[in-house]
Amino acid sequence: MKGKRNWRIIPVLVIVLIAVSVGGYFVGENIASSRYQAQRGKDILLNRSAWDGLGEIEGPIYVTGHKSPDSDTVGSAIAYAALLRALGYDAQPVVLGSVNHETQYILDAAKLDAPPLLEDASGRNMALVDHSEYLQSADGLQDAHIISIIDHHGDGTVQTGNQLIYDARPLGATATIIWLRYRDAGLSPDQQTALVMMGAILSDTKNLQAEKTTFADREALRELSGIAGISDTDAFYNEMYKALLSYEGMTDEEIYFSDYKEYETEGRKYGIACMKVYDEESAKDLAERMKALFPPVLASTGMEMAFVKVSISHDDLSIAYLVPSDDAAAEVLEAAFGETAVFDGTSYVITPSVSRKTVMVPAITDYLKAHPEE
Secondary structure (H helix, E strand, O other): OOHHHHHHHHHHHHHHHHHHHHHHHHHHHHHHHHHHHHHHHHHHHHHHHHHHHHOOOOOOEEEEEOOOOOHHHHHHHHHHHHHHHHHOOOOEEEEEOOOOOHHHHHHHHHHHOOOEEEEOOOOOOEEOOOOOHHOOOOOOOOEEEEEEEEEOOOOOOOOOOOOOOOEOOOOOHHHHHHHHHHHHHOOOOOHHHHHHHHHHHHHHOOOOOOOOOHHHHHHHHHHHHHHHHHOOHHHHHHHHHHHHHHOOOHHHHHHHHHHEEEEOOOEEEEEEEEEEEOOOHHHHHHHHHHHHHHHHHHHHHOOOOEEEEEEEEOOEEEEEEEOOOOHHHHHHHHHHHOOOEEEEEOOEEOOOOOHHHHHHHHHHHHHHHOOOOO
16 A cells, blocks of 8 residues: 555656746746847847937938939838938938839839939938949039948948948848848838838849849848738739839830939949840830930930940840940940850840849949050
8 A cells, every 4th residue: 555655646746847847947938038138128229329329410311212213222211211210310211313113113002102302412411222322322412411321232432531320231122231220220110111121122132033132131021021911922023013114104215214323433434224124026126226315315414335234034034135335335345245145236135134233333343444544
């Protein structure tokens, strides 16, 4: 009988031991969670302290992307201005030109108006997104107070003697960098802001298919689409792309400047205009029209040379038609792409298509540095 009583005690001891272990586990978990929360709170304060270092900022901060605004430049301006307001600053997004059809589709989906036009940055507090080139930025920027630059391109010509918030990362979209800055500040964008950020990332990464798409871009899109309430981002991108391909109601000059950027290397200024079409017949037609447009646009912009990239990118089709403005521009393209491109009399045709940001600009820059004007 005595042995039997001992066996009855064993289950009770097991239960007690399990209870102690489980209790200890949860206590440990609570301690770990508390430590994590404390560290997270400290990290947020550390990240926000960068703004404290700038001191008092008098007057509003105008947040702008580049001229010929695209979806990333507009979405990033809206998102960064909203982040600054959440941090207690008087900030507003602005644009430096009319938005294109793709961007307008995104804004309509978000039920937002396009930001107002800024004509002169002189004397204003400025935050730049998606660019850091004077030629691409607001008139009067040399006389502005530059507060911040958030960009995913190479470092440009914009300089300031003042301290500033500078964040340049090799990600697929500037909007992704701004999403990371929201997280660093312990904040989340609202539904409308999340939607324009989502559209910006879809646009600049070509629905996450661009070569330079990163893990951060994918995670940003996943989180932002959830906040925006968009369950099918593929369908949303397809509608964006349809809008982008539409140049309905636009003159050839408006098409040329709808996605146009200017650059300067070794004192030589050039512009690159990009446009998209659905098929090769349309690409060849647009290339011919843009070739005829070069003389007046070079005269109006003051550029030494210019290039047009007409691209086709859908399904398994990826082609770029690179059109030079003159013999000097043709010499640049021949040196940069002659081994991979086929000249059809108007354009240097490359398969697959190439990026303006990561391929064309570096190639042209290298050529101009190696062949400075005498």
